[in-house]
Amino acid sequence: MATTMTDPRELFLHELGDLLYAENALVKTLPKLAREATDADLQKGFEAHLEETKLHVDKLKRVFELVGEKAKAEKCPAIDGITKEHDEFMSEEKPSPVITDMFLTGAGARTEHYEIAAYTGLITMAQALGEKNAVPLLQENLKQEEAALGKLEQAAKRLSRSNA
Amino acid sequence: MATTMTDPRELFLHELGDLLYAENALVKTLPKLAREATDADLQKGFEAHLEETKLHVDKLKRVFELVGEKAKAEKCPAIDGITKEHDEFMSEEKPSPVITDMFLTGAGARTEHYEIAAYTGLITMAQALGEKNAVPLLQENLKQEEAALGKLEQAAKRLSRSNA
Numbered sequence: 001m002a003t004t005m006t007d008p009r010e011l012f013l014h015e016l017g018d019l020l021y022a023e024n025a026l027v028k029t030l031p032k033l034a035r036e037a038t039d040a041d042l043q044k045g046f047e048a049h050l051e052e053t054k055l056h057v058d059k060l061k062r063v064f065e066l067v068g069e070k071a072k073a074e075k076c077p078a079i080d081g082i083t084k085e086h087d088e089f090m091s092e093e094k095p096s097p098v099i100t101d102m103f104l105t106g107a108g109a110r111t112e113h114y115e116i117a118a119y120t121g122l123i124t125m126a127q128a129l130g131e132k133n134a135v136p137l138l139q140e141n142l143k144q145e146e147a148a149l150g151k152l153e154q155a156a157k158r159l160s161r162s163n164a
Numbered sequence: 165m166a167t168t169m170t171d172p173r174e175l176f177l178h179e180l181g182d183l184l185y186a187e188n189a190l191v192k193t194l195p196k197l198a199r200e201a202t203d204a205d206l207q208k209g210f211e212a213h214l215e216e217t218k219l220h221v222d223k224l225k226r227v228f229e230l231v232g233e234k235a236k237a238e239k240c241p242a243i244d245g246i247t248k249e250h251d252e253f254m255s256e257e258k259p260s261p262v263i264t265d266m267f268l269t270g271a272g273a274r275t276e277h278y279e280i281a282a283y284t285g286l287i288t289m290a291q292a293l294g295e296k297n298a299v300p301l302l303q304e305n306l307k308q309e310e311a312a313l314g315k316l317e318q319a320a321k322r323l324s325r326s327n328a
Contacts, residue, residue: 005257008327011266014257018249077252078274081245085182088241093169093178102175106285110242113277121270121320128324156285160292163172 012125013067017074019118020060025079026053026111029086036090037104038097042155046108049148056141063126063134082110098163105156112149119145176289177231181238183282184224189243190217190275193250200254201268202261206319210272213312220305227290227298246274262327269320276313283309 005011030053034046064071086107089095095103119142126134169175194217198210228235250271253259259267283306290298 003258004260005263006260008263008266008324011259011263014253015270075252077248078242078246081248082242084241084245088239089178094167095175096168096170099169099172099175102172102289106179106281109285110278110281113281114274117270117274117277120317121273124317124320124324125266125328128321128328130328153284153288156288157292160172160288164289164292164294 008125009067009129012122012129012131013064013069013072014074015118015122015125016060016063017072018076019115019122020057020064020071021073021076022079022115022118023053023056023060024073025076025083026050027057029083033086033104033108036100039101039155039159042101042104042159045148045151045155046104049144052144052148056144059137059141063137066133066137067131078114079111082107082114085110098159102156102159102163105152105159108152109149109156112145112152115145116142116149172289173231173293176286176293176295177228177233177236178238179282179286179289180224180227181236182240183279183286184221184228184235185237185240186243186279186282187217187220187224188237189240189247190214191221193247197250197268197272200264203265203319203323206265206268206323209312209315209319210268213308216308216312220308223301223305227301230297230301231295242278243275246271246278249274262323266320266323266327269316269323272316273313273320276309276316279309280306280313 030046030050034043037043037046061071089103119138123135123138123142126138191214194210194214198207201207201210225235253267283302287299287302287306290302
């Protein structure tokens with residue numbers, strides 16, 4: 001692209017597309033994490049968050065509609081990097097079930113934190129742009145990411161204590 | 165590596181090395197972000213956080229010492245992905261100064277969130293492993309990442325409001 005981005009609305013749409021790509025990627029990744037987990041609660045947590053994540057995708061598409069644009073995902077190298085970090089660890093370190101569960105709480109927390117950063121930035125921009133209908137949808141997704149992070153942090157404490 | 169990782173201490177050291185790599189990468193990236201920023205407060209913020217980040221590297225090396233290991237960075241594809249996301253946006257979108265500043269608050273927040281996830285996980289593991297001397301050093305770094313995130317979120321609000 002030879003043109004220069006000058007409009008805050010364009011940045012908002014770019015960041016919205018970045019997050020749509022990330023949420024779509026997680027719909028593919030979460031079933032894999034659920035299969036890798038051996039702790040029953042952790043497994044259930046990934047399965048439950050998969051269902052939430054599918055709804056996050058729908059809500060992001062709805063936000064595109066509300067601002068009068070066609071939904072368009074933008075390649076998100078950050079989420080690809082977080083996924084790669086997981087894949088390389090699993091193949092290179094061949095972790096035992098105990099280590100796998102502990103590692104997955106950290107990989108999951110990194111993902112949730114990425115999304116929390118992205119949603120927080122989008123909400124700030126949507127508020128400034130006066131996109132009032134978009135804000136509550138983004139806030140609903142953000143709250144579920146924060147809740148998912150809280151559960152992963154609790155699982156990390158429980159697994160660390162029982163395996164140390 | 166043909167061996168299987170079975171010891172929680174090995175996972176702790178791996179994640180410590182992952183974060184050392186990330187902090188080292190940020191020592192190289194932050195001066196670039198400070199040059200790209202046009203807003204004076206944002207620029208100063210990146211410069212101040214560069215000085216903190218150099219100390220974070222020292223503290224992580226000290227943690228390695230305290231647990232009786234040689235400091236060893238582990239390639240961290242996640243921070244590489246976050247960096248790539250920044251680099252591609254800047255080269256592909258050629259953002260105006262206003263958009264650059266707004267974008268940098270988001271890129272910075274993503275980085276801080278990554279580090280907060282990593283430090284939180286390390287503190288949980290260090291506590292479970294009884295590495296009591298390591299915990300306060302990790303907590304000091306975590307607090308500075310959280311404070312840096314708070315400043316970036318404030319800057320994002322200020323810049324979004326004044327440019328919308």
